[in-house]
Amino acid sequence: MNGTPSPQGYDAPDRHAVVRLDDVHKVYGGSKNRVAALDGVSIGLPRGSFTAVMGPSGSGKSTFLHCAAGLDRPSSGSVHLDGVDLAPLNEKELTKLRRERIGFIFQAFNLLPALTVVDNVTLPLRLAGRRPRKAEVDEVIERVGLASRRGNRPGELSGGQQQRVAIARALITKPAVVFGDEPTGALDTYTAREVLTLLREAVQWGGQTIVMVTHDPVAASHADRVLFLADGKIVSALAAPTADQVAERMTHLGAWGDTSAAETPTHRREARR
Structure with missing residues (x-):
């Protein structure tokens, strides 16, 4: 699993995967400034799993x-x-599918400042034309530890509490998968650990599927598996990772990335962010 990937990727993508990419390429630009941001990625992510992407x-x-x-x-x-x-x-x-089957957690929280905790959490349901059920709303807000803050607005909450609201908002629709883009990037170490524990519990006890992009080896160590990308390809993976293992692997990839960067234009690197 940790060696050189086959052309098909680390997993033979199967129909049981909740997220499946088959030979995915993503190219930006024209013939003179072509940038291959993804170069033949094939992977299947199982339901009820926590995957970190680094x-x-x-x-x-x-x-x-x-x-x-x-x-x-x-x-x-x-x-x-x-x-x-x-x-x-x-x-x-696509918008309907994302609204009904996908949850998103971002580094910047993306809460509406004029809305209370309850209103921010239930916003995806209202946008989908669904009436929030009080019992379900109460349950998810309690799960993220904000039962006493239901009527507060984002400006009255700490960064960690705001991210908890964002997690509750992502979970309220009971999505097939939650995607996190650096969800702990704006948090201090202690608060980040609390948020990651919440995500881990959502997988372990709620059967949720989570895919998280992160640069932090400690954050990645909460996942079941880490996928490592370089030059648009999945080049390595770790199951049941520790932070030290992830950091060591990233050190090698960083050296590879620096070498690759020296041989390619700056716009190629920027386009893949």
Whole structure:
């Protein structure tokens, strides 16, 4: 598993994976400034798993997340999410799928400042035309430890509490998968650990599927598996990782990334962020 990947990737993508990428390429630019942000990625992510995605700057990890979540369309290859092939969907259908089957957690929280905790958490349901059920809302807010802060607005909460609201908002629709883009990047070490424990519990006790892009080896160590990207390819993976193992692997990838960067234009690296 930790050796050189086969052309098919680390997993033979199967129909049981909640997220599946088959030979996905993502190319930016024209013939003179062509940038291959993803270069033939094939992977299956099992339901009820926690996957971290790491790599040097410019490795393609953000592009991987955007394509897997239907935020960006691959240039070729296919993406299936919860059994749905994303390729034939128009933008309206993609928006509906993301609203109903995907949760998102961002570094910047992205809460609406004028809304209370309850209103921020239930916003995805209301946007989908669904009436929030009080028992379900109470449950998810209690799970993230904010039962006493239901009526507070984001400006009255700490950064860690705001991220807890964002997690509750991501979980309220009971999505097939939650995508996190550096969800602990703006938090201190102690608060980040609390947030990661919440995500781990969502997988362990709630059967949630989480895919998280991160640069932090400690954050990655909470995952079941870490995928390492370099030059748009999955080049390595670790199961049941420790922070030290992740840091060591990243050190080698960082050296690879620096070598690669010296041989390629700056715009190539920037396009893969």
